[in-house]
Amino acid sequence: MGLEGNALLLGLDIGGVNIKCSSVQWKDAGHLEQAISTKTFFPLWKQSITELHVELARVMAVHLAKYLSRNDHEIRLTVYPCASITGELSDAFASKKEGIERITSSLGSALDAVREAYPATFCTIMEPRFVAVDGTLRTMQQANARHREVAAANWHATAAWVGSFVPDCILMDCGSTTTDIIPIMAGKPSPKGKTDLDRLRSGELVYTGALRATIPSIARAVPIHGELVPVSFEKFALMADVHLLLGNITREQYDCDTADGRSTSIDDCKKRLARIVCEDAAELGDDVILEMARFLANAQVKMVQDALARVIARGHANRSIVVTGLGEAPIAMQAAEQAGCKDIISLAGKIGTAASIASSSVGILHILATWLDEAGFDGW
């Protein structure tokens, strides 16, 4: 077996809230749905950014361990790490430029730590590459030099991957925090906007998701006994509380911090939701709280539906809709149905839930495998 036979592809999506990581051996790159994927809740605040390299090293070590224990010890792995970055928007950084530089350098330090932990007799860790919004790969130096081109490029990786098996569709990736709505034509991501700002404007980025969306971002008022009552702007509750109460997500899927630091039990979710109208759960009663939750879930679906309608109106009528992410069933699929879409394909149904939830880091494996296939291993 040649050098590429022992190649391990490592795809990372470094966001402001989660780190997703997928890995696959080169010989299995034709079956990316079988890649190993992990998702780690790691919010990038000022306090945590100094620990990012430690967390990245930990995540990568978990992946490496799975292959090294499988492999004959005399066979060395060669690891090709590739990342997309969205965490640069975090207000831990004064600007996106600072964000990209800090994150690329954190990945560099993390790889050094992994190199130290796994001596070269076991594996060789190659220099990292970064996905740009045009789907090309950049070195660390190139990424830092043209930071806007590697900022928020994870949607491109997911869409390119999905385009490889559903060449004409609209991809709706509804995650914990944001929803991407990306037209794919002849296998290629074909959005109107490339930057976050342009994508917000075009409806291709909807800043709403199944877990972290705040209540006032969804509705200014909620119904109490049939009358609309304005809500507080305090972060008393999140849409995760709504979706858990409605049975749309499990407690295991509710993996972000709760608004009040308490548990994800049904009781605590109710208390948080009651507080948005400045009331105790016991005073409001279960029926009222559930009515509020249903109203909020519908309003969130409507938000995504409106954005989808805007995307469809730009010449994408009658296209299949591929839905994925944690909010696939309760948000994306509902929105597509209400927008009148007929052919709705569940990515989870096609490739399994694990690969679906980590679709951005699996998408990076796709970009990476395509690149290696075309440029060859010597071109790294």
Added chain:
Amino acid sequence: MGLEGNALLLGLDIGGVNIKCSSVQWKDAGHLEQAISTKTFFPLWKQSITELHVELARVMAVHLAKYLSRNDHEIRLTVYPCASITGELSDAFASKKEGIERITSSLGSALDAVREAYPATFCTIMEPRFVAVDGTLRTMQQANARHREVAAANWHATAAWVGSFVPDCILMDCGSTTTDIIPIMAGKPSPKGKTDLDRLRSGELVYTGALRATIPSIARAVPIHGELVPVSFEKFALMADVHLLLGNITREQYDCDTADGRSTSIDDCKKRLARIVCEDAAELGDDVILEMARFLANAQVKMVQDALARVIARGHANRSIVVTGLGEAPIAMQAAEQAGCKDIISLAGKIGTAASIASSSVGILHILATWLDEAGFDGW
């Protein structure tokens, strides 16, 4: 001079974000606008609640020191402490009941600490009283036993005080976090709602203010080059950034935490505001950021104006409007003007800025003085 000659009235408004304290000697109680007032930013989170009694003791000691240094040392002060509570809504507490109990007990401990610091030869600290939503005073035991009646009663104190010199009006108290709109008839607060929930419903409580209001609670989208772009739900910026940029508040008045923990400089405010559409300030440019800020300020005024119109529609047309609080000029006054109100009275113009900003704790002094006047000092 009898015992009441040395009486010191201490009014506290213990909120979820600020502690306001006003004090006046009994002999000066006819001139409450000359009361000494302080405002302390002290957000009640899970971490800080255990320190509340320390902070309350510190605040009260600052007030006491001003009188003890003025007084002849042989004359003992008798301190009458009275508080309103709104902090029970904080999600530091599982319920309002727990909130009221923890806060009343914190005030109890704080008074014990003050007693220890100032031996009885200098002053006697009486047991505290708590203002209820009907304007009566409750002992700690009574407050805990009927917690809903003392929850969020500070608006009543302010309105009762204002009613003592503008007997027929609508009071608009626009603070850092919330805005109260209270009809006053024949000197008495005459709202439709008493609890927070009922006041939200009636428009008498608008959960918006000059500092801490979040951006998505004001507008779902902002104009960029004339086109509306949806905003992120992340707490990237606050209305304090908007009002500082527009010159509506000073950096000194911007006394809450910034969204990103950085400074209140114009530059940092711009960076925070740009981030709400996922962009760097340098990319957007000053003109666009200022356009966003003006749009958001107008939208906030409109929110308050709509609530005011609802209150006016309940038989309060042609009443004078008394405006007060940090958001008096940029929010309350604008809203009243746009609602077509003719007779708008600035409380700050009438009684000075300091008393106006601490109007809730001065209001408690008014309730307290009225009570002592009617029931006498022996009735405490």
